[in-house]
Amino acid sequence: MSKEFANVESFDLDHTAVKAPYVRLAGKIEGTHDVVYKYDIRFCQPNESHMDMPGLHSIEHLMAGLIRNHLDDVIDIGPMGCQTGFYMTVLNNDSYDDVLAALEKTLEDVLEADEVPACNPKQCGWAANHSLEGAKDIASNMLKGKDEWSQVFADEH
Template sequence: MNVESFNLDHRAVAAPYIRLASEKQLDGGSTITKWDIRFKQPNAEALEMPALHSLEHLFAELSRNHSDKVIDFGPMGCQTGFYLTLDGAPQWSEVAELVEQTLTDVMSAEAVPAANIEQCGWAASHSLVDAQREAAAFLAAREAWEQVWA
């Protein structure tokens, strides 16, 4: 199949983890990498939408304080995690450090950035408390992030 995640056996992974999902060489010679930041076990649990939405806003904003390589951070439709797209081909440890630094920032955030009707398409669907709970759980499992396969 053309979509990388459609070729992933979701029964064989063990969330939480950080996994290189794809690496693309662009015509100009630069590289873009897409990372699977999986918070929840596929087909067993999911992030609630207000937590997912708030984590998206928080991570998208705060990660750029730690790296100028962040292109995009977006939620998976299955609500089990996110895709982090980066300029370049960083090592797994660099991505893990960026995730750890950003989620640590999430834990001390006092508000969800752009969670208002002017800057967000569904401003009513946010929860800082739930986002921080999910960030704390992901951070607590730090030792497991590199172990993708069950």
């Protein structure tokens, strides 16, 4: 692999060996005073399924605000380009259990939502491309697999 891509953690992950859904710590960056934790929140099995764009777009909007109600110091949560999951970065909180609990509560909040926030041309770059129903389907499917979230690889028991 060329040097300019040698530090991309996800390129070193064997996407054929993982078993979605899962949540894994994908990286940690230590600064002088703070530590940033990066989580791989995988909703769909890589190279087999993906989230449709309107549903993914809507669950992104919903989770961006709702996750912060359940977990302090969330820096960002954003979708993967492959449409199989999200990356979430958190400041100074290394509790995997806190992340799992916050994700579960957030997805339950998505199921209760009656609208997609910031779903208009002024606040969104593609406001016509949303689906609240799609977001709820994605959340529901992820919650069905919550007992498996800590199992990243298919050969783990």
